[in-house]
Amino acid sequence: MTVGLNEYLYLSAVLFAIGFFGVLLRKSTLIIYMCLELMLVASTVALVAFSRFNGTMDGNVFVFFILTVAAAEVAVGLAIIVALFRRRQTIQVEELNALKN
Amino acid sequence: MSVQFIALLTLLTPLASATLIALFLRKQGTLASLVSTLAAAVVAAGALTLAFGGGRFGEQLGAPVDMEWMRLGDFTISLGFLYNDLAALMLSIVGVVGLCVHIFSLGYMHDDSAKARYFGGLSIFMFSMIGIVLADNLFMIFIFWELVGFSSWLLINHYCLKQSAADASKKAFIVNRVGDFGFLLGIILCYYTFDTVNLVEIAHASGAGGVVAVAIPLLLFCGAVGKSAQLPLQVWLPDAMEGPTPVSALIHAATMVAAGIFMLCRIEPLFAHAPAIALNVVMWIGTGTALYAALCAITQSDIKKVLAYSTLSQLGYMVAAFGLGSIEHLDAESHTLIIISAGVGAAMFHLTTHAFFKALMFLGSGSVIHGCHHEQDIFKMGGLSKKMPLTFITFTIGVLAIIGMPGLAGFFSKDAILYLAMENNTPVFIILSITAVLTAFYMVRMWKLVFLGGTRSEDADHAHEGGASMTLPLLVLGVLSLIGGYEAIYGGHFNGVFDQVAHPHGSAHTTILITSLAVMLTGALGALFFYKSGPADSLQQRVPGAFGLLNGLKSTPDAVYGYYVAKIQQRFALVLNFLDQILIGGVIVRGVSGVVGLFGLAARALHTGNIHVYVYWFLAGAVILWALAAGTL
Numbered sequence: 192m193t194v195g196l197n198e199y200l201y202l203s204a205v206l207f208a209i210g211f212f213g214v215l216l217r218k219s220t221l222i223i224y225m226c227l228e229l230m231l232v233a234s235t236v237a238l239v240a241f242s243r244f245n246g247t248m249d250g251n252v253f254v255f256f257i258l259t260v261a262a263a264e265v266a267v268g269l270a271i272i273v274a275l276f277r278r279r280q281t282i283q284v285e286e287l288n289a290l291k292n
Numbered sequence: 293m294s295v296q297f298i299a300l301l302t303l304l305t306p307l308a309s310a311t312l313i314a315l316f317l318r319k320q321g322t323l324a325s326l327v328s329t330l331a332a333a334v335v336a337a338g339a340l341t342l343a344f345g346g347g348r349f350g351e352q353l354g355a356p357v358d359m360e361w362m363r364l365g366d367f368t369i370s371l372g373f374l375y376n377d378l379a380a381l382m383l384s385i386v387g388v389v390g391l392c393v394h395i396f397s398l399g400y401m402h403d404d405s406a407k408a409r410y411f412g413g414l415s416i417f418m419f420s421m422i423g424i425v426l427a428d429n430l431f432m433i434f435i436f437w438e439l440v441g442f443s444s445w446l447l448i449n450h451y452c453l454k455q456s457a458a459d460a461s462k463k464a465f466i467v468n469r470v471g472d473f474g475f476l477l478g479i480i481l482c483y484y485t486f487d488t489v490n491l492v493e494i495a496h497a498s499g500a501g502g503v504v505a506v507a508i509p510l511l512l513f514c515g516a517v518g519k520s521a522q523l524p525l526q527v528w529l530p531d532a533m534e535g536p537t538p539v540s541a542l543i544h545a546a547t548m549v550a551a552g553i554f555m556l557c558r559i560e561p562l563f564a565h566a567p568a569i570a571l572n573v574v575m576w577i578g579t580g581t582a583l584y585a586a587l588c589a590i591t592q593s594d595i596k597k598v599l600a601y602s603t604l605s606q607l608g609y610m611v612a613a614f615g616l617g618s619i620e621h622l623d624a625e626s627h628t629l630i631i632i633s634a635g636v637g638a639a640m641f642h643l644t645t646h647a648f649f650k651a652l653m654f655l656g657s658g659s660v661i662h663g664c665h666h667e668q669d670i671f672k673m674g675g676l677s678k679k680m681p682l683t684f685i686t687f688t689i690g691v692l693a694i695i696g697m698p699g700l701a702g703f704f705s706k707d708a709i710l711y712l713a714m715e716n717n718t719p720v721f722i723i724l725s726i727t728a729v730l731t732a733f734y735m736v737r738m739w740k741l742v743f744l745g746g747t748r749s750e751d752a753d754h755a756h757e758g759g760a761s762m763t764l765p766l767l768v769l770g771v772l773s774l775i776g777g778y779e780a781i782y783g784g785h786f787n788g789v790f791d792q793v794a795h796p797h798g799s800a801h802t803t804i805l806i807t808s809l810a811v812m813l814t815g816a817l818g819a820l821f822f823y824k825s826g827p828a829d830s831l832q833q834r835v836p837g838a839f840g841l842l843n844g845l846k847s848t849p850d851a852v853y854g855y856y857v858a859k860i861q862q863r864f865a866l867v868l869n870f871l872d873q874i875l876i877g878g879v880i881v882r883g884v885s886g887v888v889g890l891f892g893l894a895a896r897a898l899h900t901g902n903i904h905v906y907v908y909w910f911l912a913g914a915v916i917l918w919a920l921a922a923g924t925l
Binding site: 214215216223284285287288289 | 901
């Protein structure tokens with residue numbers, strides 16, 4: 192079987208959906224965070240595929256940007272999660288409800 | 293220093309003292325008392341320098357000594373000085389009596405725990421009073437008028453832990469508000485009619501006629517009725533005796549209550565231009581007050597209450613004198629008949645002498661009360677002439693002055709009023725003569741009960757003179773009460789006022805002299821023989837009916853006002869309260885807040901604190917946004 196643009200886009204959509212439902216359903220902040228990253232990666236797969244099949248570099252440029260931003264996010268986000276755990280001894284989202292009470 | 297500058301200094305020094313005390317010296321009572329007394333000394337010095345230095349300013353039409361304070365559209369409020377002979381006389385009285393009271397207070401309030409508050413109050417009072425005296429327009433008078441009301445409230449309420457003092461201060465303030473309401477209406481009507489409230493311009497203004505010409509002076513008179521405690525607003529003054537005694541001397545005898553008379557004299561041209569009915573109303577209110585208060589004074593057992601009613605009575609005298617109006621007077625030099633506003637002259641003359649001898653007697657009573665360890669009941673005193681000789685002598689001078697002993701201050705001013713009454717209105721003359729009999733009667737009664745006979749209580753047994761700070765003011769005021777009636781001592785510096793005093797000549801002179809001697813002797817000897825210096829009231833024992841009648845007379849106005857407030861005003865207030873609760877509180881306020889509250893409730897339900905829920909909200913928002921962008925929604 193030949194692997195065309197559609198297969199890449201299916202892969203991208205499946206990855207994105209996994210990430211999306213992970214964000215919606217999982218309780219651990221760390222997992223949610225990984226799922227967010229998964230969604231970003233899913234979009235980069237789609238962009239690389241477009242770039243490959245169109246023969247232009249536009250998609251690749253986007254990917255670089257996304258990777259850069261994602262790296263920065265990781266630095267900040269993980270630091271927050273670590274600080275959160277130190278303070279509250281938990282990273283389960285249902286226990287992080289200080290805004291409500 | 294220019295005269296205006298001295299006047300400004302005189303006005304602002306007490307304010308500076310009051311500010312200093314209120315901000316920094318609240319805990320340092322002794323220092324505060326010295327600061328305040330020093331300020332009073334500056335005021336006295338400034339007032340006398342101005343008065344005898346001869347400088348008068350602000351009298352010329354079109355050249356006011358003032359500055360703009362506030363401008364609202366076409367309407368300007370300015371603050372300025374009108375310093376004529378009338379103001380000079382009043383300012384001197386306030387300065388001298390004020391200084392005496394300050395010095396007396398140093399001794400009287402020596403052990404008081406809230407000395408700083410007391411002296412701060414005295415200073416703010418001096419400031420307000422001087423403001424009234426110097427003011428050149430009605431608005432400025434009104435501003436300081438209210439300040440005087442406030443400081444009076446502060447000082448009556450000095451013993452604020454006592455319920456009766458708190459009540460009395462509120463009563464004084466509220467009753468004064470009633471009069472001030474009329475005063476304010478008068479000012480507004482005056483501005484509406486003449487387009488000015490400047491006193492000099494008002495004096496030259498014309499154009500009011502008919503009802504307005506009567507309404508303006510009478511509405512302004514309402515203010516004087518409140519402040520000078522005339523019928524029917526006299527109820528606050530006797531209660532105001534809850535304050536410390538020096539305060540009673542300064543405020544409720546010599547100066548503040550005299551502000552009403554002073555204000556009337558300032559606006560005298562309005563009365564002169566108005567139909568006779570305006571002056572007649574003033575005259576009858578004054579006459580009524582004089583008689584009523586004299587009757588009430590007879591049954592009082594509290595030394596300060598007797599003096600309070602006597603103050604009321606004398607204020608009634610002044611108001612009546614003012615209301616008697618002008619008189620034709622034969623000028624001695626040119627032998628022509630000229631019209632002088634004898635009402636103003638007689639009222640101010642009596643105000644002057646009264647300020648001296650009433651302050652003297654109040655301070656004397658303060659000395660007595662202080663000596664007897666705060667006993668105020670005259671039936672528990674007695675025999676103090678031996679214990680407190682200096683107080684006895686000065687107090688006796690005060691009593692002789694008020695009952696009109698020839699040669700003393702009160703004799704001259706009272707005769708001026710009686711002469712005016714005899715010339716202008718016979719019924720008033722008769723009533724005022726009866727009042728003079730009563731005055732002599734109750735004053736001698738009190739004097740005898742306090743100073744003669746044997747001591748009737750342990751406190752009186754141990755009575756003693758206060759220190760020099762208490763006896764010195766008594767001496768000064770005693771001397772002034774002796775000589776205050778001779779115009780020569782004023783050195784011709786207040787001729788603007790004293791030229792207006794009518795002096796009887798020829799047969800009128802004899803009639804007046806005989807009348808005043810007769811009424812004085814009748815009253816004084818009557819009381820001297822009728823009352824025994826014993827523990828019970830002789831009138832109550834011998835003629836209980838009359839005693840009860842007089843007591844009833846005294847308490848009736850209070851009872852009527854009490855009934856009015858409790859039954860009529862309170863019920864009206866209930867109706868208004870109902871409307872307020874249902875309409876404004878219920879429908880408008882609660883309604884609006886209820887709607888807003890519902891929105892809040894809905895918004896609060898969205899806020900769960902669970903991150904997943906927020907993600908769903910985010911998702912929903914994104915879907916709606918997408919739908920909007922795609923045009924499907």
